[in-house]
Amino acid sequence: MSDNVLDHIPALRAYARSLCKHGQDADDLVQETLLRAIEHADKYQSGTYMRAWLFTIMRNRFYTNVRKAARERTGSEDCVSGQLVSQPTQEWHLRHQELWDQLARMPRHYREAIILVSVLGESYLRAAEILECDIGTIKSRVNRARGLLKHALEPEF
CATH class of the missing domain: 1.10.10.10 (Winged helix-like DNA-binding domain superfamily/Winged helix DNA-binding domain)
Incomplete structure (x- = not known):
């Protein structure tokens, strides 16, 4: 078990993709999670399971973002910039x-x-x-x- 946050980024990205519909949203969620982990690093107890701590932060951040997005409809569903141009x-x-x-x-x-x-x-x-x-x-x-x-x-x- 590593206490180095950087070792857990691939797993964070995979978990974020499972939560978010768009890849860019998943990347943003990983970034927010890492930022929140840095802000609250003093609350992490060394020797405990870093990955679980980060996943919990990510999950809580995701649900906060979902509640916030429900209140702030901005027309993102109509935005064509997130649509694929051609399918593989x-x-x-x-x-x-x-x-x-x-x-x-x-x-x-x-x-x-x-x-x-x-x-x-x-x-x-x-x-x-x-x-x-x-x-x-x-x-x-x-x-x-x-x-x-x-x-x-x-x-x-």
């Missing part, structure tokens, strides 16, 4: 996109659990700490999320 044609990209689309459609509590455990490699215990729920709840959410993904992505014969 590679098969792997399409399958990857299908996976992220299905993740985006599933309930947030399932998505957060499966991203933490299956993508970022967190233990069930760490995921339970980050999401502030019981370990049995995490196991159930991951299992249900896997079932939803399998059903949605399996080719029908």
Whole structure:
């Protein structure tokens, strides 16, 4: 376990992408998380799990931003600058996109659990700490999320 914040940036970026719909929003969330971690570095207890502390900051920051965005509608849905000009044609990209689309459609509590455990490699215990729920709840959410993904992505014969 590293207490160096820089060692956790790839995991933060992956978790941010699971929370945000747009890549730029995910990058902004990582930046806000790092800024908040620097501002509150005195509250971090050395020797504890830095990654879980950072994920908790990110999750709280994300929900704060969601509440703030709900109050401040700025017309971002009408903005064309975030739309892709041309779609990639590679098969792997399409399958990857299908996976992220299905993740985006599933309930947030399932998505957060499966991203933490299956993508970022967190233990069930760490995921339970980050999401502030019981370990049995995490196991159930991951299992249900896997079932939803399998059903949605399996080719029908």
